[in-house]
Amino acid sequence: MALVRDVLARVGDKWTVLVVTTLGDGPLRFTALHDRIDGVSQRMLSQTLRALTRDGLVTRTAYAEMPPRVEYALTPLGRSLGDTVAHVVGWVREHQRAIVRNRERFDGPDGEATPEDGGASSPT
Structure with a gap:
């Protein structure tokens, strides 16, 4: 169970999500990746x-050039995470609009108002 928690913490991390989605378009150098991920x-x-x-989701390829070039790319395992x-x-x-409305309603003067479902179907 500890491994499941560890992996969930990794794949649920906002930076992981942003790196995986950014690398979904193809390999990038560190600087290009940094420039595309705001903050x-x-x-x-x-x-x-x-x-x-380390987890096998990304490969790091160093090219023997001058100046040295390093690219990062998703592995097949990383691409499967990217799809998810x-x-x-x-x-x-x-x-997102429903979530913003719910937050505004919750943070408003009445506080903790009943959230709207944002179009989600109710469980039966």
């Missing part, structure tokens, strides 16, 4: 890439 520090990006490489993450991102995009 990530170089240190956090480096730590995230190292953890994803894409569904979650799609869900967020589909329901």
Whole structure:
């Protein structure tokens, strides 16, 4: 069970999600990846890439060129995670307005108002 928690913490991390979705378009160098992920520090990006490489989700390829070039890419395992993450991102995009309205209602003067379902079907 500890491994499941550990992996869930990794794949649920916001930086992991952003790195995986960004690399979904193809291999990128560190600087390009950093430029495309708003708000990530170089240190956090480096730590995230190292953890994803360790888990086998990302490959790091160093080319013997001058100057040296290093690219990061998703592995097949990483692409399968990317497909799953894409569904979650799609869900967020589909329901973001409802979530914002629910937050406003909750944070409003009455507080803790009943949330709307945002178009989700009720369980039967």
